[in-house]
Amino acid sequence: MDFVTPGYRPSRLSGVEVWHHAEEAADVVARLALLVCDVAAAMEVELGCKPSCTLRLCVYHSNDNAATALGRNVPPTMLMAPRLASDWSLIVCQSPKVDPRNGDWPQMRRHLAHEVAHVMLADLTGGTRKLGDGGHSLRIRSWFDEGFAEVAAAVVCARPDIIERYLATPSETAWSEDELDAALDDIGSPRRPAAFAEAVRRVQVGYRGRTLRDVVHEMEAVARL
Ligand SMILES: [Zn+2]
Numbered sequence: 142m143d144f145v146t147p148g149y150r151p152s153r154l155s156g157v158e159v160w161h162h163a164e165e166a167a168d169v170v171a172r173l174a175l176l177v178c179d180v181a182a183a184m185e186v187e188l189g190c191k192p193s194c195t196l197r198l199c200v201y202h203s204n205d206n207a208a209t210a211l212g213r214n215v216p217p218t219m220l221m222a223p224r225l226a227s228d229w230s231l232i233v234c235q236s237p238k239v240d241p242r243n244g245d246w247p248q249m250r251r252h253l254a255h256e257v258a259h260v261m262l263a264d265l266t267g268g269t270r271k272l273g274d275g276g277h278s279l280r281i282r283s284w285f286d287e288g289f290a291e292v293a294a295a296v297v298c299a300r301p302d303i304i305e306r307y308l309a310t311p312s313e314t315a316w317s318e319d320e321l322d323a324a325l326d327d328i329g330s331p332r333r334p335a336a337f338a339e340a341v342r343r344v345q346v347g348y349r350g351r352t353l354r355d356v357v358h359e360m361e362a363v364a365r366l
Pocket residue numbers: 255259286287290
């Protein structure tokens with residue numbers, strides 16, 4: 142299966158299919174499944190709908206496994222959603238064995254919520270993505286995708302302080318949508334953190350006083366490519 146290390150096996154826990162190494166700690170696998178299930182349920186309440194795709198999670202047992210499966214070097218705390226599609230979507234993360242910060246469960250919950258938001262948004266808009274395809278089939282702009290995922294994660298994890306921190310970051314420039322998308326699509330761009338803050342600001346303006354469901358329905362047309 143794409144982006145899953147050969148030899149990993151699935152466990153079905155809390156309604157989530159988790160692919161993992163045979164020696165991954167059972168309590169880690171169970172905890173991660175519970176976190177995904179928990180944030181997905183909270184996101185469904187906020188958005189008023191369930192995703193139609195099956196949600197899969199892969200927990201890499203080593204950073205080497207992650208780099209090989211994804212075809213690129215990644216930081217030891219990296220999470221991402223390398224496959225978004227109507228049949229099944231995949232979120233990947235790394236074991237606490239790779240980096241102890243991966244066992245910071247409140248932080249992991251928020252990071253997983255960010256990835257689940259990408260899954261829900263692709264599902265709602267009929268978009269697809271496979272890591273390395275350039276994101277051309279996503280049907281929403283990168284700035285909306287990233288800004289929405291970060292705002293949605295803060296909402297379902299009750300962390301308004303995170304949004305406030307982004308809003309307090311002074312805007313470096315008058316970004317065009319194309320510039321924002323380019324900076325967000327290039328993982329190595331030095332402008333990526335500033336672009337991220339700007340994306341959050343733009344989505345937050347649409348969210349104030351509304352629900353996440355309103356944000357998707359009202360901003361989708363604006364953000365659509
Ligand atoms: Zn993201």
